[in-house]
Amino acid sequence: MQGNDPEERATGEPATADGVDEAFFARAVDALSDGALAVDGTGTVVYANPALGEALGRSVETVVGRPLSAVLPGGPVAADDPAARLAAGGPVALDGAVFDVAVREDGRRRWLSASFSAVEFAGEAVAVGFVRDAAEREAELARYKRIIETVDDGIYVLDRNFTITEVNEEVVSLTGYGREELVGEHASLLAGEDLLERAADASLELHDSDREAATIVSEIVTKDGETVPIETRFSLYPFADDSYGQLGVVRDISDRVQSERTLRALHDSTRGLLAVESRPGVTRLVVDTAVAVLDLSGAAIYLVDPDATALCPSAVAGGGGGLDESLAALEPDGSLPWRVFVEGEQAIVDADAGDGPGTGTGLPIDAGLCVPLGDHGVFVAAVDDTAAIDADTETLVGLLAASAEEALSRLDREHEVRRRDDRLERQNRRLRRLDELNTMIREIDQTLVEAQSIDEIGDAVCERVVASERFAFAWVGEPTPADGTVEPRSWAGADPRYLDDVAPATGDADEPAATAAATGTATVVADVGAGLGGEPWRKAALARGFRSAIAVPLSHDDIAHGVLAVYATRPDAFAELEAVFAELGETIANAMSAADTRRALLTDTRTVLGFRVDADDDVLGWFARTVGGPVEVEGVVPQADGAVRVFFHAADAEPAATRAAAAASLVVESLDAVARRGDDSLYEAVVVGPTVLTAVADRGAAIRTARASAEAVRFEVELPDGADVRRFVSALRSRHPDAELVSKTASERPARTSTEFRAEFQRRLTDRQREVLRVAYLRGFYEWPRESTAQEVADALDVSQPTVSRHLRACQRKLLGLLLDRERPGGLYS
Known part of the structure; x- marks a missing residue:
């Protein structure tokens, strides 16, 4: 590199990069606002832009061709001298280096900042530097310094030898040493050898890894010789000589350490709650722990007494502020403890705020906390002054209260488990009784399958019932609608003379069988001995040793076949068995209906009965009256949901009138015209309400003819030979009291193989x-x-x-x- 002008220094064709020549780069550098210079390997400035001259306060001509040491003088130490570093290692030694240099202007010193990079130009190494005013950086450094001095944590800088090079005011305050006593001293002034070794190992790990910071919890020794627990977080800090030190942040964790110690002590104390088996034991342990561990002046626990509807003191400790054994129960009068209990939010007791003694809180303390214990009560913590209630105190009291709540809930759960176990044991006993009863019912079911008649069913049921040692006597009776009595048909057991004694009184609604027959529901008498004066049947029962009784109607699908009455020799023998016997009664009634049906199917000789029912008492009569003509029933088909399909002719009615009548009826769900036969139509109606035809069919009878007019419904039914006609008529009249028997004839069913x-x-x-x-x-x-x-x-x-x-x-x-x-x-x- 020979000349100062880039164009003069160029040899051969200008160097280009993407078509841009050196002259362009020279003009671009000349236009920079920062000073720029190039230094060759001899330390000579070979290029400078106008901005450098302005920064140095000199013309460019006085800069180019001069040694670097004359242009940018060195700092106070050799490491700060760019010329010395260049001489020692050439342009490459300046790559990435930054220097602070001072220049004189108008008799005063001004600082510049110079940064260098090493580049290759025309086959030679060149150091390119950029120079700018350092005032902005100084201002920025000043801002950082002010920030560092105002943070609450201590900040320090150590060199690679663990010598303290900088501290902020918080470190001074924490250690008790002055800044001048710390800067320049070895870190062992504050830390032991073990801590320094840990810090050195952590620094080495940071240097060899991608981690940016490390944290160490330790202790330092103050000037007064006291030990302070601290947490230090530090990272590596580079110096100008390529060495690394530490930049760290120190935090006093004395409060945290104390909280941890308190929490451990609290945990150790409350762990004993797991072994406590009573509510007083829990509350006593909690208040003692509150005073001993949390350093409260007093503590008390109030538990809810649901019977007295009050918060009653359960345990007191400390005696502070009047919390002693003389505490009285708190009525639900809106006092502070009751508000805390109901709202579930803790509150501060403050005498200065009007919550002192005698101001409605119900607590004899001037300052403290009142914390809810869920559904159990409240925990009261007394302190000497409300200023002592900080966030940590609230947290610790809250934790202790939560432990107390959990312990009380545990006792409640264990109590509930014991209650459940007792309940399960009672249920097991009940299940054993039910199992015995189910065995009896299965035997009865087998008997029902084998029985061929209603009387056989009654006899077999009574025999099976008294075969159990639990029951002494059983009988099956049939109500007589004419006089309201219940006629015995089958019986078995110890003393059937009971029926002789009570026969005249079975029409009295007090007797269990008569009551069940009259009401259609099961009747249970837990103690026959009660009410002897007003119910004569009880004397007859007690004379035979009967102490309890049950009577259930024998009814299935609204068909009543009578009543089953059972008696036992001990009181309350039928507790929880009412539903079982009611189901048994339905099963027996179903078997009796089946027996009626079997007899009807297997008997060739029939009894034909003719009946008349008032038209107002049946939907068929209403339909005939509405359409204005008689209704001839063709067939009836019952449905699974209880409805019935009725096929009928209404010869004298217009189709429109028939459809209108069906639409106006509340019990006719639908009507369809099935077929047209001459001037007549066959209709199908789905009827959801009961009719006299379904009442007859439910009794096992067959309907021969049925015709409804505006005045009456007339129909004929067939009963199998041997059927109890009186019983059938009584059953029909139980649904249709005005049913009139108008004819009775015999009919022979033709046999067909x-x-x-x-x-x-x-x-x-x-x-x-x-x-x-x-x-x-x-x-x-x-x-x-x-x-x-x-x-x-x-x-x-x-x-x-x-x-x-x-x-x-x-x-x-x-x-x-x-x-x-x-x-x-x-x-x-x-």
């Missing part, structure tokens, strides 16, 4: 129908899924598909006619 049935069916078919039916059957037309379609059957017979369908439907109609024909005995609904 299976051979006769098949012969009759064959007789009704034509030859062509028989052929089509057999081909369709054998080709799998009636399988599911179908193995042949109607078209395939037609193709096999060489006829049309509609012809096959017509013949098959005719066959099915004739078969169903044999089964459901209304002309056969069994009628509309059997």
Whole structure:
């Protein structure tokens, strides 16, 4: 590099970068606001821009060609001299270096900041420097210094030899040493050898890793010889000579250490709550811990007494502020403890704020805390002055209160567990009793399956009931609507003379069987000995040793078959068994209904009864009166949901009137016109309310005919031979009191064997129908899924598909006619 002008120094073609030549770069550097210079390997300034001259207060001509030491003089130490570093290591030694240099201007010194980078130009190493006024940096440093001095934590700087080079005022305050006593001293003045070794190891780890900071908890020794627990967080700090020291932040953690010690002591004390088995024991341990560990002047716990509706003192300790054994219960008068308990929020007791003794708090203390204990009560902590209640105090008192609440809740849970265990034991005893009863019921169920008549069922049930040692006597009776009495039909047990003694009084509603029959609900008498004066049946029962009784109606689907009464020799023998016996009564009634149905199906000889019911007492009569003509019932089909489908003709009624009547009815859910037959129509109505027809069918009878007019509903029913006609009529009148028996005749059901049935069916078919039916059957037309379609059957017979369908439907109609024909005995609904 020969000349000062970049163009004169250039040799050959100008160097370019992306088409831009040296002259352009020279002009660009000349335009910089910061001073710029280039120094070759000999230490000579070979280039300077105008801004450098302005920064130095000299012309550029007096700078270029001069030694670097003359342009930028060194600092107070050799390490601060850029010329010396350049001479020692060449331009590369200045790469990344920053120097503070002083210049004279108008007789005063001004500081500049110079930063260097090493570059290669025309095959030679060159140091390029940029110079700017250091006033802004000084101002920034001053700001940082002010910030450091105002922070609450101590800040220090150590060199690589652990010599203190800088501290802020907080370090001075923490250690008791003056700044001049600390700066320049070794860190061992404040820390022991062990701490310094830990710090050195941590510094080495920071240097060799990507971590930026390390934290050490330790202690330092103050000028007065006291030990202060501290937490130090530090990072590495680079110096100008490429060495590293420490920049650290020191925090006094005396309060935290004390809190931790208190928490440990609190934990150790409250851990004993796990072994306490009583509420007084819990409260005593808590208040003693509060005074001993938290250094309170007094403590007390009030627990809720639900019976007295008050907060009652459970334990007191310390005696501070009047908290002693003389504490009285607090009534729910809106005092401070009650507000805390109800609202669930702690409160500060402050005499200066009007919460002192005699001002409505209900507490004899001047200052303290009142903390809720959930649903259990409140915890009161007394202090000497409200100034002693800081955040830490509130936290520690809150923790102790939470421990007390949890311990009290634990005792409640354990108490509840014991109660649950007792309850489970009682339930187990009850389950054992129920198991015995279920065994009896299973045996009764088996008997019900085998019994062939209602009387057999009654006898078998009574025998099975008294076979259990729990029950002494049982009987089944049937109410007599005419006089309101209950007639015994079956009985078993120790002393059946009881029925002789009470027979005249069974119409009295006081006797359990009579009460159950009259009300239709189970009746339990826990103690027969109670109420002897007003209920004569009790004397008869006690004379036989009966001490308790139960009576349940034998009813299923609103069909009443009587009542079952059971007696035991000990009081309260039927506790919790009412539902079981009620279900048993329904099962027995169901079996009796089934027995009636079986008898009706198996008996050929029938008794035909004719009845008349007032039209106002049945929906069919109302319908006939509304449409203005008689209603002829074709058939009745019950539904699973309790509704019934009624198929009927209303020959004298217009279709519109029939539909209007159905729409106006509350019990007719829907009405469909099924078929038109001449001038008449067949209707299907879904009736959700009970009719006289369903009442008859529920009793196991078959309806032969039914016709309703505006005045009455007339119908005929069939009963199997041997059926109790009086009992049937009484049951019907229990639903329709105005039911009038108008006729009674005998009828013989024609017997038909299976051979006769098949012969009759064959007789009704034509030859062509028989052929089509057999081909369709054998080709799998009636399988599911179908193995042949109607078209395939037609193709096999060489006829049309509609012809096959017509013949098959005719066959099915004739078969169903044999089964459901209304002309056969069994009628509309059997």
